[in-house]
Amino acid sequence: MTPSATAARRSLPNGVGLGLRWEFLEEVLDGPPLDVAFFEVSPENYMRRGGYYPAALERVGQRYPLVTHGLTLSIGGQAPPDTEYVNELKDEVARLASPWHSDHLAVTSSAGRALHELFPLGFTHDTARRVADRLDALADTLGRPVAVENITYYARPAPRELTEEEFLAELFARTRAGLLLDVNNVFVNAKNHGFDARAALAAFPLERVVEVHVAGHTRLASGLLLDTHGAPIAPEVLELLGYALERTGPVPVLLERDNDVPPLATLCAEVRAVRAVCERAWQAESATQESHARSA
Amino acid sequence: MHAALERALVELVHGPPLGPAELAKLAERHALDAESRAGLAAELEQWLVYRTLVRNTLKNALALAIPRTLARLGALFDESFERFLAERGPRTHYLRDVTSELLDFVAPLWRADARVPPWSLDLARHEALEIVVASLADPPAAHELGALDVERGLRFVEAARVVRYDYAVHRLPDSTADRSTPAREPTALFVYRDGEHDVRYLELTPLAADLLEQLLAGVSLKTALVEAAARHAEEPARVLPSVAELLADLAARGALLGAAPDALASRATKLDDAAIGREKGPP
Numbered sequence: 414m415t416p417s418a419t420a421a422r423r424s425l426p427n428g429v430g431l432g433l434r435w436e437f438l439e440e441v442l443d444g445p446p447l448d449v450a451f452f453e454v455s456p457e458n459y460m461r462r463g464g465y466y467p468a469a470l471e472r473v474g475q476r477y478p479l480v481t482h483g484l485t486l487s488i489g490g491q492a493p494p495d496t497e498y499v500n501e502l503k504d505e506v507a508r509l510a511s512p513w514h515s516d517h518l519a520v521t522s523s524a525g526r527a528l529h530e531l532f533p534l535g536f537t538h539d540t541a542r543r544v545a546d547r548l549d550a551l552a553d554t555l556g557r558p559v560a561v562e563n564i565t566y567y568a569r570p571a572p573r574e575l576t577e578e579e580f581l582a583e584l585f586a587r588t589r590a591g592l593l594l595d596v597n598n599v600f601v602n603a604k605n606h607g608f609d610a611r612a613a614l615a616a617f618p619l620e621r622v623v624e625v626h627v628a629g630h631t632r633l634a635s636g637l638l639l640d641t642h643g644a645p646i647a648p649e650v651l652e653l654l655g656y657a658l659e660r661t662g663p664v665p666v667l668l669e670r671d672n673d674v675p676p677l678a679t680l681c682a683e684v685r686a687v688r689a690v691c692e693r694a695w696q697a698e699s700a701t702q703e704s705h706a707r708s709a
Numbered sequence: 710m711h712a713a714l715e716r717a718l719v720e721l722v723h724g725p726p727l728g729p730a731e732l733a734k735l736a737e738r739h740a741l742d743a744e745s746r747a748g749l750a751a752e753l754e755q756w757l758v759y760r761t762l763v764r765n766t767l768k769n770a771l772a773l774a775i776p777r778t779l780a781r782l783g784a785l786f787d788e789s790f791e792r793f794l795a796e797r798g799p800r801t802h803y804l805r806d807v808t809s810e811l812l813d814f815v816a817p818l819w820r821a822d823a824r825v826p827p828w829s830l831d832l833a834r835h836e837a838l839e840i841v842v843a844s845l846a847d848p849p850a851a852h853e854l855g856a857l858d859v860e861r862g863l864r865f866v867e868a869a870r871v872v873r874y875d876y877a878v879h880r881l882p883d884s885t886a887d888r889s890t891p892a893r894e895p896t897a898l899f900v901y902r903d904g905e906h907d908v909r910y911l912e913l914t915p916l917a918a919d920l921l922e923q924l925l926a927g928v929s930l931k932t933a934l935v936e937a938a939a940r941h942a943e944e945p946a947r948v949l950p951s952v953a954e955l956l957a958d959l960a961a962r963g964a965l966l967g968a969a970p971d972a973l974a975s976r977a978t979k980l981d982d983a984a985i986g987r988e989k990g991p992p
Contacts, residue, residue: 457802463847463868465906485802491712498802520710523719526798529807530763532718535710568755570710570718571748605755637758 418558418591418623424512425480425624426450427663427695429688432482432642432670433473435466437677442472447677449684451478453667456505456514457485470509479509480624480665482593486516486551488544488561489534490523494551503555513623514551515560515593518544518584533566536573536580545587552589560591560623565598565640567605577602578616591623594661596654597646601630601638610653615660622661627654627687628669643672645683651690658694659701666691714745721749722759723794729753767799767807774808774840778833780885785825789815805844808837828876828891835878842868842900842908857956859931862969863924868902869964871913871922879910901964909962916941916948917955927969 428450433441435458441447452473459467473479483502486494506514519531534540544561552559563577575583585592594617603610629644646654646668658666668684710718717739721727727735732753736746749756771790772779779786793814799807812833819825845868857863876891879898897918899911913921916937923933934952938945959965 457804461803461846462805462844464843464845464902467847468906489710491710491715495802520715523715525800526719526723527801528719528722528763529766529799529804530722530759532759533710535714540710567758568752569748570714571742571744572711573748637755639758639762 415552415556415558415589417589418513418552418560419621421512421558422591422623422664425478425665427665429684429691430478430480430665430667431680431684432667433470433479434671434674436674437680438466438469438473440677441476442469444677446476447681449477449681451480451665451667453480453482453669454509455484456481456502456509457483460501460505474509479511481506481509481511481514482562483514483516484531485521485527485529487519487521487523488516488547488551489518489540490520492522492524493547495522499551499554506555506557511557513558513560513591514555515562515591515624517564518561519564531564533564533568533570535570536575536577538574538583541575541580541583542587545584545590548588548590558589558591558623560593562593562595562626563598563617564595565601567637569606578613581618582616585618585621590621592618592621593624593626594619594622594657595626595628596657597626597628597630597650598640600647600650600653601640604638611656614653614657619657619660622657622664625654625657625661625664625666626669627651627666628671641672642669646687651687654687655690655694658691659698662698662702663691663695711742711745713739713741714749717741717745717749718756718759719798721756722763723798725791725795726760764794766804767794770804770807771811774805775833775836776885777881777883777887778829778836781832781888782825782829785822789818792818805840808833809841812837826890828878828893831874831876831896832878832881832891834872835874838870838872838900839908842870842902843906845902856968857930858968859934860929862927862929863956864966864969865925865959866901866964866966869925870900871897871918871925872900873897873918879912899959899964901962904963909964916943917952920952920955 430451430453431449433452433454441452454470459470485498488494502514517531518534520534521528521531534544548559548561563581581592599614600610603613627646627650628640628642629646631639631641631644633639666687668680668687670680717735720735720739729750732750736749741749790811793811797814799810801807801810812830816830819830847867874896875893877894877896878891879896881887881889881891895915897913897915899913899921901909903909919940920933920937923936924930934945934949938948956965
């Protein structure tokens with residue numbers, strides 16, 4: 414049986430990583446070493462292809478730790494994940510020596526169609542059971558731990574049997590998979606659906622977190638927040654990140670930027686800002702642990 | 710999410726735009742239960758956000774692959790794109806492959822539509838080729854490659870294709886603002902990825918195109934030469950020098966690696982004695 418994702422967590426440095434984008438790939442390859450703990454890549458951009466990009470990624474892997482984060486698994490759809498895709502994914506995560514593989518708690522294909530967007534799944538007991546079984550089967554196929562990310566949902570499909578927190582509790586009680594906690598997604602959902610982000614986040618199964626994502630969002634004229642990964646991280650999201658990390662303790666944290674990508678130097682400055690938040694939060698978490706130990 | 714609701718949401722997002730009246734019909738078509746109907750109606754505006762997100766993602770991928778086709782066709786392209794989404798939709802996990810899926814779908818539609826300029830499909834295919842060839846699989850582990858031998862096939866780089874167009878779209882300027890019309894001129898190109906991972910294009914004569922197509926399919930050099938020459942009413946011996954020059958050029962470019970290993974040579978078509986005799990004749 415494949416080890417749990419939380420057991421594999423130490424395979425990646427507890428620092429701040431960056432989503433690898435082609436816009437700055439050559440700088441990463443040929444420039445001086447960057448103060449970035451690891452790079453995260455979407456395997457779909459490199460799978461089933463030859464040429465420059467897979468070769469370049471292999472070279473990046475010689476300089477920095479890599480972890481894979483997929484986009485099209487469709488773990489929550491009616492149809493099970495595509496076997497051919499999963500088998501190719503297995504080869505790719507092995508090629509990149511990713512310590513675990515993550516994807517999203519989402520529906521990304523239906524009736525043979527690829528949606529190329531993260532559709533929400535229903536928070537039901539049935540879905541929790543189905544997704545848990547699929548995650549454990551996926552880990553066995555890939556031969557390494559897996560994790561899933563809480564997504565942004567702009568609407569919620571019926572039936573609504575459970576809250577997201579209840580759904581996650583049931584899901585993670587049934588699976589060995591880890592939670593990839595996306596703090597910006599919690600924030601965006603809280604604003605769009607009118608709930609308290611801190612309260613929701615505190616009720617997540619934080620002991621199962623193997624990695625944290627943080628990113629920027631965009632506000633539409635209608636007031637709706639979109640999880641665009643196309644802007645700097647909002648100050649309120651950085652605060653929420655600190656709140657989350659005080660509860661998770663040290664974990665790898667990733668800055669995602671997928672649209673309107675600024676120069677690499679700007680992103681590295683944002684990585685440093687995130688790291689400052691991490692260090693403060695982890696010091697606070699460590700102090701709390703010591704205080705608990707003394708009082709015990 | 711129930712299966713019926715999942716299907717209904719896909720139609721809502723990929724299908725034609727709809728308002729509250731059409732929403733009731735969609736719910737009916739998918740036999741949605743009362744809770745799902747109420748949820749859809751209550752959050753219709755939020756569900757429609759997914760229409761925008763899906764279109765933005767796919768359009769961005771298409772704009773990267775076929776920018777000049779999009780710019781030239783404008784609203785006509787949007788119409789085809791919407792029809793593709795509604796009637797077929799992407800099937801691939803890989804965004805880079807959506808362009809090929811869309812072009813396969815629209816090809817018969819564009820050919821039958823007088824509003825679409827007749828060179829459009831050639832231009833779109835030519836633009837899309839860049840990413841296709843740039844992404845083709847790398848060669849398998851090195852084989853024992855020999856010197857060229859007419860009895861054997863040839864081994865090319867894996868990322869190599871012969872493509873044919875009815876219009877000389879490869880000569881159009883790169884600018885998306887250009888609106889010049891390509892000449893109607895049967896065109897064949899040899900397209901390959903070089904050692905620096907750049908995609909290169911070579912314009913071929915009709916005989917060279919036939920020859921390289923055969924060679925890429927794995928037939929022996931002798932068969933390819935004889936058949937291509939016969940198709941153009943040429944004696945093999947007369948065209949041999951230019952063929953040798955072509956192959957030497959491809960070898961110098963790194964596109965032609967050498968003689969195919971034995972496994973491929975065994976696929977070569979056997980020639981009859983008469984054909985061999987013709988090839989051995991004087992220049």
